[in-house]
Amino acid sequence: MKKTGILKAGLVGLSMCLAGTAAAEPVKVGMITTLSGGGAGLGVDVRDGFMLAVKQSGNKDLEVVIEDDARKPALAVQIADKMIQSEKVDILTGIIWSNLAMAVIPSTVSQGKFYISPNAGPSQLAGKGCNANYFNAAYQNDNLHEGMGAYATKAGYQKTFIMAPNYPAGKDSLTGFKRFYKGELAGEVYTKLGQTDYAAEIAQIRASGADSVFVFLPGGMGIAFMKQYAQSGVFKPVMGPAFSFDQGILQAVGQNAVGVKNSSHWSKDLDVPGNKEFVESFQAEFGRLPSLYAVQGFDAANLILSAMSKADVNDKEAFRAALKEADIQSPRGAFKFNKNNHPIQNIYVREVIKEGDIYTNKIDSLALENHQDAYADECKM
Template identity: 40%
Template sequence: MAIGRRGVLGGVAAGALALPAIGRAQGGGVKIGLVAVQTGPQAALGTQLRDGFLQGLKHLDGKLGGLAAEVVPIDDELRPEVAVTKVRAALERDKVDFVVGVVFSNILAAIMRPVTESGTFLISTNAGPSTFAGKGCNPFFFTTSYNNDQVHSVMGQVATDSRYGRVFVMTPNYQAGRDAVAGFKSRFKGEVVDEVYVPLTQLDFSAELARIAASKPDAIFTFMPGGLGVNLVRQYRQAGLAHIPFLSTFTVDEATLPAQQDAALGFYAAAPWAPNMDNAQNKRFVADFEAGYGYVPASYAAQSYDAAMLLDSAIRKVGGRLGDKDALRTALRAADFRSVRGNFKFGANHYPVQDFWLCQVAKRPDGRFQTETVRKVLENDIDPWAAECRMR
């Protein structure tokens, strides 16, 4: 367990050392409240998110739309009440022009009203709950990630395409885990041979692994973020089950691979982006990110980098007139920037319309681990809640 914890948190120290000095914006500048968890075992994800946005600012010479940019860091501590207090301070005391970031959906839900009711644009770079994709869509809310349901549904489609008739499903026993199962089932046409929910504090998966071995499924589907995923992957390999295809979401990625290493080789993930995507913007982002921060970026970083580019394009379109909210919203909707993931545009609900990929864990010649694209599964996919959004 200690080894896994060091691996997952390894990026935190590297990111902190690489944190650049962002000068305080003067008159005519733009202030960004950057919400990124920096406390506890999930800080690695927040560090990825933070460093991705800062890499975007580096590529933009510290400016957004030609305006000097100041970042106001906000550690939400993965506590909704703390997030609300700190975000209110950023809005009222620091007078931030935008609030950007957020790893977890419960934090996003907590800060949504105080941010948007103040007439401030909130750009989520990871959390994408269905709550705000359908009837709860908001003219002051955008996300550069995805709707949460979509990524899990990708693996349901993969299982169907691969003609896996019998799949064992296992996720944590909380709302996001149950949402993951629902997303998977939405596109899976076969039989779920067992549906197992484990505590968020689970360390030992021996009982569940025995059930998998006994049921002899064609594949397993799992969503086990952070330390859960580190333990499951290592124990799955040790139990001799690697011959059963491992389909996952947020279980094997660049935030957990430093701890999982060889145990994760060949395992599958679903994502709208991977470090090896073959386009000029992505190649530049990955190369400069690794050079600057010393670790491989995950989707948390890539989506935050895109958020910086989105803001740059929108502020430039309105000539720096941050007070013209209607014009700024129109400029954000245009998404006139080059995304690291290739195809990207906003739907009517301000959630991306984009491609989703089946990815596989690989070991690079330099010894580092990353996920790499295998094939495109969904093209220009619109999230399932968009039709319920009345915002046009």
């Protein structure tokens, strides 16, 4: 694979010399994402969403190389070096986790390459650390939690118990929730990252007299919590960001999640142009329903494709401007970039439902309209 890459690059270079200027400049994208281990489901969705958009475009000038980071920061850095130095990619994308993003993005953009984030938007990179070459096609990490905070206020909750793992994204999450939540807190608990047993915390929720619960427990942690919560006999409503209630993991939570309100910038039944087509084509291609990660991968690819049609990737200035226009039809509806290159978009509240044999989400209400993140003002750009 490596060898053919070199060969191809060589041939492209040769043909360019011979032909003078080619019609359209080919663009090479390096995708570093998590395809092995426990968190592989997210990376697989991003990759599939991305490749769906590439396939639909039929654009032969876009070449994508994909590698697995196994969720290890050091490996992600190594692959990024390889893709920039050896594969000579123009754009990097694909990283799922904030800690890997923090390892790769600063050095990537400082080497003059573009980075399009299909997931993860750490606050450092949205505020002081923003960069003209870094575009976030997903969300700023706080956004969905802010949406849930706004919903909790609107729903009239007075005493919410909030909980997240004890790591930076967890702290950002609770900060984001509190930013828009006006009631008082019944309790604030940080759990161990990767914890799988929540009996002690559920007992605290029961004892706290809370009228509602907000949890940010991505992946397996959320599955475990919801199953245990359903058995506990505490019937206070649960809220959370979409990460714990998305298509990929809902089937594993099953009945236990039905009725849960969760915040998202996309939903399968969102009535905006292109969404229905996206869901149907994804389902036809891969035989499963798309998740929000698939949407983000899809949009990241379309952003690149739209910029390619307007500018030459070697003309950084023009390509950057073309990316910034965000001239895409996103399945999530209106989408544009803020001055820190993070999205301005609607945040919705969804409700988990059972549809036939499949657990999925339906739109409940709009939580925040044209929402922008809290760090944009710190960005000097």
